[in-house]
Amino acid sequence: MGGRRVTGRTVSALHSAADLKRFHSLLQSYMDKKGLRSTDQRRLIVDLFFHANGHVSIEELLADVRVRDARIGYATVYRTLKLLAECGIAYERSFGDGVARYELADEFSHHHDHLICIECGGITEFQEPRIEQLQDEIAKRHRFDLRRHKHELYGVCAKCSKR
Amino acid sequence: MGGRRVTGRTVSALHSAADLKRFHSLLQSYMDKKGLRSTDQRRLIVDLFFHANGHVSIEELLADVRVRDARIGYATVYRTLKLLAECGIAYERSFGDGVARYELADEFSHHHDHLICIECGGITEFQEPRIEQLQDEIAKRHRFDLRRHKHELYGVCAKCSKR
DNA sequence: CTAAGTGCAAAAAGTTTGCATTCCG
DNA sequence: CGGAATGCAAACTTTTTGCACTTAG
Numbered sequence: 108m109g110g111r112r113v114t115g116r117t118v119s120a121l122h123s124a125a126d127l128k129r130f131h132s133l134l135q136s137y138m139d140k141k142g143l144r145s146t147d148q149r150r151l152i153v154d155l156f157f158h159a160n161g162h163v164s165i166e167e168l169l170a171d172v173r174v175r176d177a178r179i180g181y182a183t184v185y186r187t188l189k190l191l192a193e194c195g196i197a198y199e200r201s202f203g204d205g206v207a208r209y210e211l212a213d214e215f216s217h218h219h220d221h222l223i224c225i226e227c228g229g230i231t232e233f234q235e236p237r238i239e240q241l242q243d244e245i246a247k248r249h250r251f252d253l254r255r256h257k258h259e260l261y262g263v264c265a266k267c268s269k270r
Numbered sequence: 271m272g273g274r275r276v277t278g279r280t281v282s283a284l285h286s287a288a289d290l291k292r293f294h295s296l297l298q299s300y301m302d303k304k305g306l307r308s309t310d311q312r313r314l315i316v317d318l319f320f321h322a323n324g325h326v327s328i329e330e331l332l333a334d335v336r337v338r339d340a341r342i343g344y345a346t347v348y349r350t351l352k353l354l355a356e357c358g359i360a361y362e363r364s365f366g367d368g369v370a371r372y373e374l375a376d377e378f379s380h381h382h383d384h385l386i387c388i389e390c391g392g393i394t395e396f397q398e399p400r401i402e403q404l405q406d407e408i409a410k411r412h413r414f415d416l417r418r419h420k421h422e423l424y425g426v427c428a429k430c431s432k433r
Numbered sequence: 434c435t436a437a438g439t440g441c442a443a444a445a446a447g448t449t450t451g452c453a454t455t456c457c458g
Numbered sequence: 459c460g461g462a463a464t465g466c467a468a469a470c471t472t473t474t475t476g477c478a479c480t481t482a483g
Contacts, residue, residue, distance in 0.1 A: 250428035265413035
């Protein structure tokens, strides 16, 4: 119910082995279908993305990737993330700071929305099924085919209020 | 209750005269306090912003503004919108298409969230008090001082589904 | 082999800023 | 007058693309 703290890149994501399996097989079948190739770079980037904490920017992921292989370029990470977004494995987000961020799709992680602290920039996740239900209602009301949503609460977190 | 269609720039916003009055007086007092000046350009931009449909980009507002005064530059609109955002009269948003958009703060308009069509880009507004209430609950649960939120539903609108 | 992928560097697209000039108060 | 605002153009930032070279299949 509550959210777990995932500010920045301090907490490692906890996805199950089963998620990883489905993730790989979906990606593989998409790549097969499109005639795309599996390269060292792509495997590394995709792997680190899966294990990264949610909400990584291209720059951040590139830094991670370069620890393992310093030759990899920005454009490759950029194109690989686009690829993941294309086949529905990743969502492209932007929290208003002008840089694109990517996170694992709900089906490989767990669906969640965000509380964002306007003081420290910390991001906490939350889940609220009753809101999801109301969203479906709204979509129905508008005869709108709802595919995804973005729900962000901005304010000051407990820690920052105290200071 | 339902939302009204405000796609792009086709429907004119309907704010009350009282809103306009409060809007001007808040802006005026902010400018007085900061020693800022009232210029022809600023008055024109601010005025057109108030009467514009929600969600205007700098580029769009600039186009409107230039109908009245062709000499006005991008930077002036940019700086004026920043000013409005600074003093809380406007919100800066971004719907992921890489351009910043501005809309009137809730207190001068009416609070609403957005349904965004991923086919045609159309934006429809919606309101749902029960969601607002649940948000407050979530914030409380996290001892989070909620200041504002962003709730966007992405999908395919009725019109586009039909095609 | 050959079409796809990579890395680089250049091009775009949008946002910010420096500065000479204009103009509000 | 003096400092703030404007308009222009240049600087930035981030994203996207073209291209020659490499490589998976």
